[in-house]
Amino acid sequence: xxxxxxxxxxxxxxxxxxxxxxxxxxxxxxxxxxxxxxxxxxxxxxxxxxxxxxxxxxxxxxxxxxxxxxxxxxxxxxxxxxxxxxxxxxxxxxxxxxxxxxxxxxxxxxxxxxxxxxxxxxxxxxxxxxxxxxxxxxxxxxxxxxxxxxxxxxxxxxxxxxxxxxxxxxxxxxxxxxxxxxxxxxxxxxxxxxxxxxxxxxxxxxxxxxxxxxxxxxxxxxxxxxxxxxxxxxxxxxxxxxxxxxxxxxxxxxxxxxxxxxxxxxxxxxxxxxxxxxxxxxxxxxxxxxxxxxxxxxxxxxxxxxxxxxx
Numbered sequence: 525x526x527x528x529x530x531x532x533x534x535x536x537x538x539x540x541x542x543x544x545x546x547x548x549x550x551x552x553x554x555x556x557x558x559x560x561x562x563x564x565x566x567x568x569x570x571x572x573x574x575x576x577x578x579x580x581x582x583x584x585x586x587x588x589x590x591x592x593x594x595x596x597x598x599x600x601x602x603x604x605x606x607x608x609x610x611x612x613x614x615x616x617x618x619x620x621x622x623x624x625x626x627x628x629x630x631x632x633x634x635x636x637x638x639x640x641x642x643x644x645x646x647x648x649x650x651x652x653x654x655x656x657x658x659x660x661x662x663x664x665x666x667x668x669x670x671x672x673x674x675x676x677x678x679x680x681x682x683x684x685x686x687x688x689x690x691x692x693x694x695x696x697x698x699x700x701x702x703x704x705x706x707x708x709x710x711x712x713x714x715x716x717x718x719x720x721x722x723x724x725x726x727x728x729x730x731x732x733x734x735x736x737x738x739x740x741x742x743x744x745x746x747x748x749x750x751x752x753x754x755x756x757x758x759x760x761x762x763x764x765x766x767x768x769x770x771x772x773x774x775x776x777x778x779x780x781x782x783x784x785x786x787x788x789x790x791x792x793x794x795x796x797x798x799x800x801x802x803x804x805x806x807x808x809x810x811x812x813x814x815x816x817x818x819x820x821x822x823x824x825x826x827x828x829x830x831x832x833x834x835x
Contacts, residue, residue, distance in 0.1 A: 553627065553701075554695070556627075556629070557625065557627060557629075557691075557695065558688055559629075560625045560626070560629030560632070561623055561625050561632075561688050561691065563625075563629065563661075563666065564623055564625050564632045564634065564659055564666060565620065565623055565634075565686055567659065567666035568620045568623070568634040568657065568659070569620070571583060571586075571587050571668065572617065572618055572619065572620075574586060574587075575615070575616060575617065575618075576617060579615060580613055580614075580615050580616055581606060581611060581613065584602070584606045584668070585603075585606050585607065587666075587667060587668040588602050588603050588606065588667065588668050589660055589662065589667030589668060589669050590603070590667075591669070591782075592667070592668055592669045592670065593669070593670050593781075593782070593795065594670070594671050594672075595671075595672050595795075595812040595814075595833065595835070596835065597805075597810075597835050598781070598796075598797050598812065598835075599670075599781050599782070599795055599796065599797075599812065602668075602670075602671070614640050614641060614642075614643065615640075615641045615643070616638060616639065616640050616641060616655075617638070617639050617641060617682065618636055618637060618638040618639070618655045618682075619636045619637060619682045619683075619684050619685075620634040620635065620636040620684075620685075620686045621635065621636040621637065621684040621685070621686055622634070622635045622636065622686055622690055622691075622743065622751075623635075623686045623688075623691065624691050624694065624791075624816065624828065624829070625691075625791075626786035626787075626788050626790065626791035627701065627704075627786070627788035627790060627791070628786050628787040628788035629661060630660060630661045630786055630787050630788075631658075631659070631660055631661070631784065631785075631786040631791055631792070631793070632658075632659045632661075632666075632791075633656065633657065633658055633659070633793070633816050633829060634656075634657045634659065634686075635654060635655065635656045635657070635743070635745065635751070635829065636654065636655065636684055636686070637652065637653075637654060637655075637680040637681065637682055637684060638652065638653045638654055638655035638673055638680075639651070639652055639680070639682065640652075640653070640675075651675055652675070652676055652678065652679055652680040653673050653674050653675035653676050653680070653747075654673065654674050654676070654680075654745050654751065655671065655672075655673045656671070656672050656673070656674075656745055656814060656829065656831045657670065657671050658670040658671075658784075658793050658814065658816070660784060669784065669793075670793070670795055670814055672795075672812060672814040672831050672833055673833065674745050674746060674747045674748075674831065674832075674833050675747055675748075676747065676748055676749065676750070677748065693740070693741040694739060694741045694818060694828055697739050697740055697741060697818065697820050697821070697826075698790050698791075698818050698819065698820060698821075699790055699818075699819040699820055699821050699822075699823060700821070701788065701790075703819070703821065703823055704788060704789045704790035704819050705788070705789055706823075707789065707823075710785055710789045710792075710819075711783070711785045711792070713825065714783065714785060714792045714794065714817060714825050715780055715783065715794065717737070717817070717824070717825040718778070718780050718783070718794040718796075718815065718817075719778060719780055720737075721733060721737045721778070721815075721827070722776065722777070722778025722780075722798065723778075724736060724737060725766065725776055725778075726775045726776060729763055729766070729767075730759075730762045730763040730764075730765070730766035730767070731759045731760060731762060731763025731764075732759070732763070734755075734758060734759040734762045734763070734827065734830065735755060735759045737825075737826060737827055738755055738758060738759060738826060738827045738830070739755070739818060739820065739826045739827065739828050740754070740755050741753070741754060741755070741828075742754070742755055742758045742826070742827055742828060742829070742830065743758065743828070743829045743830070744758040744761060744762050744829075744830045744831075745829070745830070745831045745832075746761060746762070746765050746831075746832055747832075747833060747834065749761060749765075758830070762830065762832075765832070769809045769811075769834065770800055770809050771800065774800045774801050774802070775800070775801055776798050776799060776800050776801070776809070777798070777799055777800075777801065778796065778797075778798050778813075779796045779797045779798070779799070780794060780796045781795055781796035781797070782794070782795055782796070783795060789819070790818060790819045791816070791817070791818055791819075791828075792816075792817050792825075793814065793815060793816050793817065794813075794814075794815045794817065795812070795813060795814045795815065796812075796813060797810065797811065797812055797813065798810075798811050798813055798832070799811070809834065810834060810835055811832045811833060811834040811835065812832070812833045812834075812835060813830070813831065813832055813833075814829075814831040815827055815829070815830055815831070816828045816829035
């Protein structure tokens, strides 16, 4: 809380914002949410356009925020990587097919098809996949905070467009402002839930763990397959994927590295690595994860978007 010269007094902007949310009508909230959604759609499209105009390297430097990460053998500092004179990376192109944003309009996600462009003339050597990005708004500017891609075999069409209606089911599952703003330590609660999900995989298996901790309208992005949408489909493919990657009797360890929470406290993201016991550079399952969470009516954090990319 800000202080004046007499000690305590001035309400910080977050508390003023919280008071507005608590007093708002549902229709006003949805209209405001749609405006934030449009802002993020425009930012993501501008980012994609700039990558084609000036190249991936310079476009990333224009949009990356302080503390942003990309994923190699684990998360690394994105600004340091892209600022390095030795950076080398293929050009990429992408389009968003899904966007989600917080009530506060300060945190969001974009996801959609990705093409990694072959520097030669043979387009048959391009690689395709999905790119999932986390965005945070600083002042009037949307900044890229995390990027994780998953590759798939074959070709993906770039002729896609996001639709705000796809976000409405997860918004309907989300806790109202009075619930979301009641937790005095929401980031601690989110981190503990992130770790609990990792432990849950060990004793429930991937399918049942995601059924327990995923939203009814959760989305999963995994290598080698199309996005899975909805609790049943998402949990089935998630469980099947982990079954092919893990020895049944070998536990996994989830290493939470970081994350962030929206000012409205109903949306947050976490990231880090998951690995099976004994895994090293030569063998064993090791994967980067990026996870978007929403707080639901039951005052529990649930996974809205799950991304796993082995390395």
